[in-house]
Amino acid sequence: MNDILSVQGIFMRFGGVMALSNVTGEVANNTVTSIIGPNGAGKTTLINVISGAFAPTRGEVLFQGQTITGLPPHKVAERGIARTYQNLRLFRHMTALENVMVARHIKTSSGFVACALKLPSSRRDEQITRIRATEYLDFVGLADKAHVDALSLPFGYQRHLEIARALALEPQLLLLDEPAGGLNPQETAGLAELICRIRDKGITVVLIEHDMSLVMEVSQYILVLNYGRKIAEGTPKAIQENEEVIEAYLGKSTEDDAGAQATTRDVADAGSS
Amino acid sequence: MGRGNIICLMILAIVIVAFPFVVESPYYFRVINFAGIFSLVCIGLSLLMGYAGQISIGQAGFFAIGAYSSGILTVHFGWSPAAGIAVGLALNSLLAFLVGIPTLRLRGHYLAMATLGIGEIIHIVAVADTGELVSLVLLVFNKVGLASESLQNTLAPFRALTGGPSGFGQIPTLGIGEWRLTTPTQWFCFIWSVVLLHMVLSLNLVHSRIGRALRAVHGNEEAARAMGINTPPLKIKVFVVSAAMASIAGSLYAHYVTFISPVTFSINESILFVVMVAVGGMMNVWGALVGTVIMTILPESLRFFHDYDILIYGLVLLIIMMFMPDGIVGLIRRLATSLQSRTRTEQ
Numbered sequence A: 001m002n003d004i005l006s007v008q009g010i011f012m013r014f015g016g017v018m019a020l021s022n023v024t025g026e027v028a029n030n031t032v033t034s035i036i037g038p039n040g041a042g043k044t045t046l047i048n049v050i051s052g053a054f055a056p057t058r059g060e061v062l063f064q065g066q067t068i069t070g071l072p073p074h075k076v077a078e079r080g081i082a083r084t085y086q087n088l089r090l091f092r093h094m095t096a097l098e099n100v101m102v103a104r105h106i107k108t109s110s111g112f113v114a115c116a117l118k119l120p121s122s123r124r125d126e127q128i129t130r131i132r133a134t135e136y137l138d139f140v141g142l143a144d145k146a147h148v149d150a151l152s153l154p155f156g157y158q159r160h161l162e163i164a165r166a167l168a169l170e171p172q173l174l175l176l177d178e179p180a181g182g183l184n185p186q187e188t189a190g191l192a193e194l195i196c197r198i199r200d201k202g203i204t205v206v207l208i209e210h211d212m213s214l215v216m217e218v219s220q221y222i223l224v225l226n227y228g229r230k231i232a233e234g235t236p237k238a239i240q241e242n243e244e245v246i247e248a249y250l251g252k253s254t255e256d257d258a259g260a261q262a263t264t265r266d267v268a269d270a271g272s273s
Numbered sequence B: 001m002g003r004g005n006i007i008c009l010m011i012l013a014i015v016i017v018a019f020p021f022v023v024e025s026p027y028y029f030r031v032i033n034f035a036g037i038f039s040l041v042c043i044g045l046s047l048l049m050g051y052a053g054q055i056s057i058g059q060a061g062f063f064a065i066g067a068y069s070s071g072i073l074t075v076h077f078g079w080s081p082a083a084g085i086a087v088g089l090a091l092n093s094l095l096a097f098l099v100g101i102p103t104l105r106l107r108g109h110y111l112a113m114a115t116l117g118i119g120e121i122i123h124i125v126a127v128a129d130t131g132e133l134v135s136l137v138l139l140v141f142n143k144v145g146l147a148s149e150s151l152q153n154t155l156a157p158f159r160a161l162t163g164g165p166s167g168f169g170q171i172p173t174l175g176i177g178e179w180r181l182t183t184p185t186q187w188f189c190f191i192w193s194v195v196l197l198h199m200v201l202s203l204n205l206v207h208s209r210i211g212r213a214l215r216a217v218h219g220n221e222e223a224a225r226a227m228g229i230n231t232p233p234l235k236i237k238v239f240v241v242s243a244a245m246a247s248i249a250g251s252l253y254a255h256y257v258t259f260i261s262p263v264t265f266s267i268n269e270s271i272l273f274v275v276m277v278a279v280g281g282m283m284n285v286w287g288a289l290v291g292t293v294i295m296t297i298l299p300e301s302l303r304f305f306h307d308y309d310i311l312i313y314g315l316v317l318l319i320i321m322m323f324m325p326d327g328i329v330g331l332i333r334r335l336a337t338s339l340q341s342r343t344r345t346e347q
Helices: A043-051 A073-079 A096-102 A112-116 A120-139 A155-167 A185-200 A212-218 A236-240 A243-250 A258-270 B003-022 B026-051 B059-075 B081-104 B110-127 B130-144 B149-160 B184-206 B209-219 B221-226 B231-257 B267-280 B285-301 B303-323 B327-346
Strands: A003-014 A017-028 A032-036 A058-063 A081-083 A173-177 A204-208 A221-226 A229-234
Touching: A003 A043, A003 A204, A017 A043, A017 A204, A017 A221, A017 A229, A032 A043, A032 A185, A032 A212, A043 A073, A043 A081, A043 A173, A043 A204, A073 A081, A073 B221, A081 A155, A096 A120, A096 A155, A096 B209, A112 A120, A112 B184, A112 B209, A120 A155, A120 B209, A155 A173, A155 A185, A185 A204, A185 A212, A204 A212, A212 A236, A221 A236, A221 A243, A229 A236, A229 A243, B003 B184, B026 B059, B026 B184, B026 B209, B026 B231, B026 B267, B026 B285, B059 B081, B059 B110, B059 B231, B059 B267, B081 B110, B081 B231, B110 B267, B130 B149, B184 B209, B184 B231, B184 B285, B209 B221, B209 B231, B221 B231, B267 B285, B267 B303, B267 B327, B285 B303, B285 B327
Parallel strands: A032 A204, A032 A221, A081 A173, A173 A204
Antiparallel strands: A003 A017, A003 A058, A221 A229
């Protein structure tokens, strides 16, 4: 079986709102698979369901052939799924390095007593954690920012730091929730290159993104959501030509929204560039 | 643990060694000994407040259980002080565990509410007159015709278990073999060695994977969970640690003062512990130590205001929260970093 992740008939209801209805899809191993769709389409909700933040109302999430539906987030992380957040959630009052070191928690095991007495096992854990965390900071290009307070870093660096923190879990699957949000074009180009390097490490990436040129550049496969339903899936090229997708982004009348026109052009042009 | 902490620990050790040579008055020793005992409670509380982001308003209750376990078992049952301390530790850990399970699984400040209640219950139990309870039991057994001499003898020690509102005394002092801690100076050396030991252990804990995980929970619990940290057990464990430290402090208090009564363990005391941690700065274990010493010495030097002390605590807390939320140690650290960066730019 070639799919690392598969969601089967996911329904997610919040009170009277059906945020996801009957979403089914697969993510092939070692690909970048993007989930796109207009605001409120349910993309982040789907990420929250996969990562265990929400238990779906109905449906099943399979990771490497095993069900992870309804597992608490820390168990999902242990299985090998890491995530980042649309609105950054770095740890306050901690340096960049410490933020990444937190993610090594499950790779070490010394307990309260060993830590308080600073037993050799705890010292060794600490040393290895520091080395590994530095490697991940280096991977995203933040090695020289290791001792800077995480929240005082420039926004673009904070995005990279969150990715380093997620990678430090050594996941098989990385969920990126709008990683280009708030980045300038130069930073976005750097991000695209970073995503490709992550995939080259053998990590499957699920990308939620509004920046169509980024999506078209890095993804091998795209799922499109609208109003909580999957309306299309396919290769970037197929998606660009899909009538229903263009309609979802623009509505039926195209004359009134210049911003939306720009988006179509993005959808149409990005693949060819 | 960084270099700064090791230097601070060395300074603390030097101050502890030098203190008896500089100070002579037994009164000062008494004040600083109380500060040492209270700082044990506050170090534990700062682990809970600063690192797990939870508040306990019942530390005086855990403090009381430690003190009463030591007092009752040594005075009424003739146990050794070590056994009394161990029983207090076990009772407190169990209680904290049982309170922590339902409250720390939820997000929000449910622990504060639960501990407020627990502290009050412990206080009421300490005030209660067990003599009346024993008389009642004997009366019931008498009515059923089961009263006997042996039953009366068995229950006799329970008559004056807590001593009710007036407490009880003659708690033995601590010692090894024939040798006993008697003078305030000897107690000073003992208490502050225990404080130093707890500081080392706490700093180790804070600067380990556990401390980091706790700070992450405080920083952003949802992200911490997504990073694979199972947060409730971690919070429960740190709460148990804080209760255990309060227990040790309580046992030391009982053996040091040799007399205990419920007034020492009221809710005011619990609130005072929170104030001490906040004044020193809760994001740092050193804050607990500094806050406790200041808040113990301050009222002594402000004898003048004696009936208004709780008012002054409130005012101090208000000012700290408004103008320096990181407390005194936080302020010092900020000043130190800005001074460092200024000298660096001048160079």
